[in-house]
Amino acid sequence: HLVLVTSEDVTKRMSLPMDIRLPPEFLKKLQMESEMESESNSSPCKPLSRMSRRASLSDIGFGKLETYVKLGKLGEGTYATVFKGRSKLTENLVALKEIRLEHEEGAPCTAIREVSLLKNLKHANIVTLHDIIHTERSLTLVFEYLDSDLKQYLDNCGNLMSMNNVKIFMFQLLRGLSYCHKRKILHRDLKPQNLLINDKGELKLADFGLARAKSVPTKTYSNEVVTLWYRPPEVLLGTTEYSTPIDMWGVGCILFEMATGRPMFPGSTVKEELHLVFRLLGTPTEESWPGISNNDEFRSYMFPQYRPQQLINHVPRLDTEGIDMLTALLLYDTRARNSAEASLRHPYFLSLGEDIHSLADSKRHTHTHNALYPQITNHTTGIPTYDSKRHTHTMLYIHKSQIIQQGSPHMTVRDTHTQCFISTNHKSYNRDPHI
Known part of the structure; x- marks a missing residue:
């Protein structure tokens, strides 16, 4: 019995992108192999060995x-x-x-x-x-290819994002980071330039050049990591023993920057950076940071005894839940600092609805052409909302825990990726968001 080899069969068998164009000569070769296997009564659908898969990928054009x-x-x-x-x-x-x-x-x-x-x-x-x-x-x-990043996005909307979009970007950042942390991977260089954004509003973690897989929380790493503005105080003070909380401090700084349009701690030196942190959050004590009095670098700086300021006075656009989450991300005690997974369950995200927590990790796990979309607001960003007159098919939008029908001009039939999207309508940029 002759089995016809189709592109769909091959893409499924080799876990290839569904929109890939397989070379005709490659399909012809597979057809011949399939016929030979049929004649020898062996299964044409048997799993590919690693060597066979590598050879097949090379035949298709990968690695060239x-x-x-x-x-x-x-x-x-x-x-x-x-x-x-x-x-x-x-x-x-x-x-x-x-x-x-x-x-x-x-x-x-x-x-x-x-x-x-x-x-x-x-x-x-x-x-x-x-x-x-x-x-x-x-x-x-x-x-x-993603043609923008969070820094460019902020610049493009005059450093005044809608708070709804702040929340959606924050949720996506935490989803990606939670996935990394569950696999014991630290990013170690979170900053707006390393958060890429496409024209659908998908936010993706990029530039893993400094990332490390951690075996145990006490493993020693270099303290010369993380752009200064997003570097946590424990790293600024020389610790080389850290775990996932190093990334969570950066998340807090990014939340502040999205909500205010300005960096939270724009220091030019380590001492100035620490000074900015302590002036806003208060000079650490044994109560707020157990063991800090034994840190030689901290003692050598002889910082004034600042009292913590009310964050709401510096981020007035954040609601009560947002301030609570920001506070939990910026705790000195790394054992108490909120994790990515805990942050995803924070009441701050309740307005996005429960369905937001059932999003698939990857494109391959979606079984429908419907996607979960956030409601777009444009009164503070200058970003146009979706034009429902140009929609090609119906999508689901989430807004204040209610699902409503809305059209989107941005999706095609192949776009089955369940995700939060925002229309950014950005222009061409000279700066590279991938480097």
Whole structure:
């Protein structure tokens, strides 16, 4: 009995993107192999070995530079140059992060970390690593393309986001981070520039170059991590023994920045950064930070005894629940600082409705073309709401715990990804959000 090999069969068997265009010669080769297997009475649907899958991926075009077309440079860093590109396999836009290899040193350790971690992180709120291309001179990481980041988004709306959008971005940030932390991975470099946003309003964690997989909370790491403004006080004071709370401090700083339009602690030196923290949150004591009196660096600075200020006076746009969550993220005692998982269950997010907690981690787990959408508000952002006259099919929106029908012009039939989306309507940017 002859079994016809279809593109759909292959994409399912190899866990490939549904919109991939398989080369005709590859399908022809599989058809011949299938016929041979049928003649030998072996199952044509048996699982692929790792070696067979790798060979098949290579036949399709993965792992080859010629599979991608460079469309222009997005930005350049110390080790890498990022290009906007297009995949010939899907015709989708991609970001090509080209890492220069120094023959004496090989691949930078940050690149190795990024590859090893992202290969195993499959989540709606974490940037997807599509492909890895290794040549003699470079290592190219092929990411999904997102053309903005949270910093650009804030700039684009005049540093005055709607509080509804603040809440939705915050929820997505916590979802991605919770997924990482459950897998014992710390990001270690959270900042608005590392939170990428697409034209649907999906927010995704990116730039895992400093990320580390932690085996136990006391493992020693370098304290030279995390951009200064988002660095927690325990790291500023020299600790090398930390766990997931290092990321949660950064989340608090980002929440403040989204709600106010300005960085929370924009220090230019470690001492100035600590001074800004203590002046707002109060100089730590043994009660607020057990063991701080034994920290040599803290004692050497001889900070004044500041009293904690009321956060509501500095973030008047946050409601009571928002202030409570912000406070829980900015506790000095790392054992008491809120986790990502606990933060997701905070009353601050109640207005998004219960269905928000049933979102699938990845695209492959959705079984419907309906998506859970937040209601968009534009009175403070200048961002247009969805134009229901241009919608192609019906989506579900969540607003104040009630689900209402609303059209969206942004989704196609292939977009089955259950997620929170916001229309950003952003322009082209010169700065690169992927580097």
